[in-house]
Amino acid sequence: MNVLSDAAAEKALVKKMNEIDYKMIGQDVSVYYGDKRALFDVNLGVRNNTVTALIGPSGCGKSTFLRCLNRMNDTIQNARVTGRITLDGEDIHDPSIDVVELRARVGMVFQKPNPFPKSIYENVAYGPRIHGLAHSKADLDQIVESSLQRAGLWNEVKDRLNEAGTGLSGGQQQRLCIARAVAVSPEVILMDEPCSALDPIATARVEELIHELRTNYSIVIVTHSMQQAARVSQRTAMFHLGHLVEEDDTDKMFTNPNDQRTQDYIMGRFG
Numbered sequence: 001m002n003v004l005s006d007a008a009a010e011k012a013l014v015k016k017m018n019e020i021d022y023k024m025i026g027q028d029v030s031v032y033y034g035d036k037r038a039l040f041d042v043n044l045g046v047r048n049n050t051v052t053a054l055i056g057p058s059g060c061g062k063s064t065f066l067r068c069l070n071r072m073n074d075t076i077q078n079a080r081v082t083g084r085i086t087l088d089g090e091d092i093h094d095p096s097i098d099v100v101e102l103r104a105r106v107g108m109v110f111q112k113p114n115p116f117p118k119s120i121y122e123n124v125a126y127g128p129r130i131h132g133l134a135h136s137k138a139d140l141d142q143i144v145e146s147s148l149q150r151a152g153l154w155n156e157v158k159d160r161l162n163e164a165g166t167g168l169s170g171g172q173q174q175r176l177c178i179a180r181a182v183a184v185s186p187e188v189i190l191m192d193e194p195c196s197a198l199d200p201i202a203t204a205r206v207e208e209l210i211h212e213l214r215t216n217y218s219i220v221i222v223t224h225s226m227q228q229a230a231r232v233s234q235r236t237a238m239f240h241l242g243h244l245v246e247e248d249d250t251d252k253m254f255t256n257p258n259d260q261r262t263q264d265y266i267m268g269r270f271g
């Protein structure tokens with residue numbers, strides 16, 4: 001009886017997922033750090049040209065799920081991921097997948113801005129150069145300029161491209177990191193609390209940018225700020241103790257969530 005209902009539930013889930021324009025789909029994703037299980041059979045899709053916010057109390061598994069999407073958990077020694085994750089229908093754990101290429105397609109922006117100790121120009125040019133995206137210096141110049149433009153930083157740095165990236169303000173450094181991610185033409189951008197080290201003005205600038213980037217990319221953002229999730233995302237997924245509690249339109253999640261835990265978290269009753 002259980003087996004039958006499980007099969008029916010899975011069929012219904014797959015049918016629902018097939019009807020939606022997903023860029024990435026995680027099915028039954030579990031993550032273990034050694035013996036400790038951090039994620040429990042998470043089923044969550046990332047829609048095309050949509051910002052998906054991952055919310056939930058500290059330690060609930062948001063960053064762990066995010067890192068599954070470009071196999072960053074591979075870099076953590078005792079981490080083990082099970083389940084299936086696809087990018088445009090292709091299994092990202094398939095042996096034929098080149099992880100370096102995957103991470104160019106699914107880029108990441110971290111909590112703390114982490115520019116390389118190199119010039120502003122080199123920070124952006126590095127990725128396109130190693131991925132062979134530029135055929136000439138003029139090509140590379142063009143990619144650097146357009147990436148800085150898309151990250152909303154070009155006007156502030158165009159006259160100082162040879163200065164150190166680390167000399168920029170925190171907010172500018174984070175936009176430089178976004179330019180660096182964008183420079184390799186990703187399809188998905190993962191952001192792990194990208195504004196937590198920024199002041200309100202720099203945060204507003206990055207949020208504006210996320211809004212603009214959605215036209216071209218699918219974005220997944222981990223945030224502790226309910227206001228930020230409500231401002232920047234169209235879909236919100238709530239995690240609790242390693243489980244996906246629910247996922248829905250952001251407006252619905254913030255006005256009429258299905259699960260009491262979401263309601264309580266949003267109202268600041270825990271977390």
Ligand SMILES: Nc1ncnc2c1ncn2[C@@H]1O[C@H](COP(=O)(O)OP(=O)(O)OP(=O)(O)O)[C@@H](O)[C@H]1O
Nearest residue numbers: 033036038056057058059060061062063064065076
């Ligand atoms: N490298 C690691 N080794 C062992 N355990 C880990 C590791 N990274 C995360 N964990 C554990 O996995 C669980 C989920 O952590 P994760 O960082 O994904 O949560 P989170 O929701 O992103 O938390 P926060 O909001 O505090 O960043 C936590 O219990 C955490 O302690």
